[in-house]
Amino acid sequence: MELYHGRPIDISGREAKEVRVYDLLDSLGVEYERVDHEAAMTMEICREIDASLGAVICKNLFLCNRQATDFYLLMMPDDKPFKTKDISAQIGSSRLSFATAEHMEKYLDITPGSVSVMGLMNDKEGAVRLLIDEDVLNADYFGCHPCVNTSSLKISVFDLKDKIIPALAHPYTVVKL
Numbered sequence: 045m046e047l048y049h050g051r052p053i054d055i056s057g058r059e060a061k062e063v064r065v066y067d068l069l070d071s072l073g074v075e076y077e078r079v080d081h082e083a084a085m086t087m088e089i090c091r092e093i094d095a096s097l098g099a100v101i102c103k104n105l106f107l108c109n110r111q112a113t114d115f116y117l118l119m120m121p122d123d124k125p126f127k128t129k130d131i132s133a134q135i136g137s138s139r140l141s142f143a144t145a146e147h148m149e150k151y152l153d154i155t156p157g158s159v160s161v162m163g164l165m166n167d168k169e170g171a172v173r174l175l176i177d178e179d180v181l182n183a184d185y186f187g188c189h190p191c192v193n194t195s196s197l198k199i200s201v202f203d204l205k206d207k208i209i210p211a212l213a214h215p216y217t218v219v220k221l
Contacts (some may be wrong), residue, residue: 047219052080081096117174134219135173
């Protein structure tokens with residue numbers, strides 16, 4: 045996998061939602077590195093991507109309460125276990141479960157396997173609450189998909205907190221897993 049600085053030179057054949065991510069990052073003056081790869085569907089591919097980027101891709105989970113009226117995007121290190129009861133207690137929500145692919149498309153304009161904090165740029169109504177594990181915020185860099193799972197980005201956590209999240213207009217809640 046080849047590491048590139050910034051957006052692809054040729055965006056033909058790229059999905060519009062991916063290009064919108066690059067447009068947003070560039071407009072904010074966020075520097076990022078990128079690798080293009082086959083769809084990241086196995087842990088072996090994910091490990092290879094992590095090694096190429098020099099950053100761990102966050103595990104991004106799209107969750108909802110039992111009634112599917114409250115939605116959450118959880119960013120966490122990929123090596124941490126996830127227990128819904130731990131998060132539910134911290135955010136004061138009823139039992140959480142994974143949201144449906146339909147909700148994912150409706151609110152974030154993404155499909156399963158492509159969940160990313162960048163999808164919040166498509167949530168204009170602010171229906172999704174952002175949750176970030178404290179270990180993500182304590183790292184220098186994080187990795188995420190640009191709303192498609194055939195590319196991955198390395199971005200500084202400083203830019204996430206000071207540029208990206210304010211531009212997305214989605215304040216975050218720090219959680220501890």
